[in-house]
Amino acid sequence: MNKKKIRIAFNGSDDIMRLFDAHTHLDMKHYKNDLDRVIKRAQEAGVEGMVSSSIGPGSFRRTLGIVKKYSGIVFHTAGTNVSQLTRKDADEIIALARKYSNQLVAVGEVGLDYYWVKDPAGRKAQEPLFIDFIRLADELKMPIVIHSRKAEAEAAAILSREFDGKVLMHCFDGPPQVAQQVADNGWSITLPANFGKYRNRRRAAEILPIDQIMLETDGPYLSPTGERNEPANVRFGCESLAEIRHMDPEAVGEMTTRNARKFYGL
Numbered sequence: 001m002n003k004k005k006i007r008i009a010f011n012g013s014d015d016i017m018r019l020f021d022a023h024t025h026l027d028m029k030h031y032k033n034d035l036d037r038v039i040k041r042a043q044e045a046g047v048e049g050m051v052s053s054s055i056g057p058g059s060f061r062r063t064l065g066i067v068k069k070y071s072g073i074v075f076h077t078a079g080t081n082v083s084q085l086t087r088k089d090a091d092e093i094i095a096l097a098r099k100y101s102n103q104l105v106a107v108g109e110v111g112l113d114y115y116w117v118k119d120p121a122g123r124k125a126q127e128p129l130f131i132d133f134i135r136l137a138d139e140l141k142m143p144i145v146i147h148s149r150k151a152e153a154e155a156a157a158i159l160s161r162e163f164d165g166k167v168l169m170h171c172f173d174g175p176p177q178v179a180q181q182v183a184d185n186g187w188s189i190t191l192p193a194n195f196g197k198y199r200n201r202r203r204a205a206e207i208l209p210i211d212q213i214m215l216e217t218d219g220p221y222l223s224p225t226g227e228r229n230e231p232a233n234v235r236f237g238c239e240s241l242a243e244i245r246h247m248d249p250e251a252v253g254e255m256t257t258r259n260a261r262k263f264y265g266l
């Protein structure tokens with residue numbers, strides 16, 4: 001691949017910017033027609049790696065192909081569509097993850113979704129599926145990536161009880177007391193490119209030690225620009241984090257890239 005690093009002038013500096021998109025969904029139909037250009041734009045913006053989360057059996061198979069094509073740049077974590085996950089899909093994803101475990105870097109996104117699922121029985125039904133994926137991460141000796149929408153404290157309680165491995169609370173939006181618990185447990189969070197607009201996420205960006213924070217886009221969702229989101233946009237999150245932590249964007253890019261590589265074992 002193109003080894004040339006792109007220089008970007010942040011605050012008038014011409015230091016080399018390093019960035020890493022620690023959570024995105026490159027197999028989605030939104031990228032179907034121009035994935036090559038999306039990856040190229042990311043690299044031109046300094047993004048040296050992307051972790052793409054699959055969310056079902058079909059998505060898993062598509063992501064295998066993408067990772068093969070963009071080897072060393074795109075990495076695969078085996079996840080679920082948490083709010084719509086069925087027993088059947090969970091079993092199929094678990095079987096695929098075992099079969100292709102040498103092509104994965106993590107298990108997830110998995111977890112609890114109380115935003116889309118409001119009835120207590122439906123919420124309760126997510127727990128045994130979540131626990132099966134926690135066991136899978138344990139069995140495969142992989143880190144786990146957590147989706148915990150409106151259920152951060154509940155997901156943290158289950159993880160504290162059931163898992164001793166590395167934990168990433170993706171797109172973290174929990175209140176400060178849960179952010180503190182995540183920090184104390186030595187777990188990590190990712191902040192999306194538009195996180196500067198969200199109070200809980202800004203607070204989490206202050207509370208977590210910098211070596212427990214990574215950047216993500218969750219593309220094609222959560223766009224900071226109003227257009228389709230894509231990995232090149234992690235730079236927006238980098239700028240927000242730099243401002244909140246009173247650091248240079250280059251230093252934030254360097255730290256968060258290092259954190260992502262360490263977390264995923266790259």
Ligand SMILES: [Zn+2]
Nearest residue numbers: 023053109218
């Ligand atoms: Zn996601």
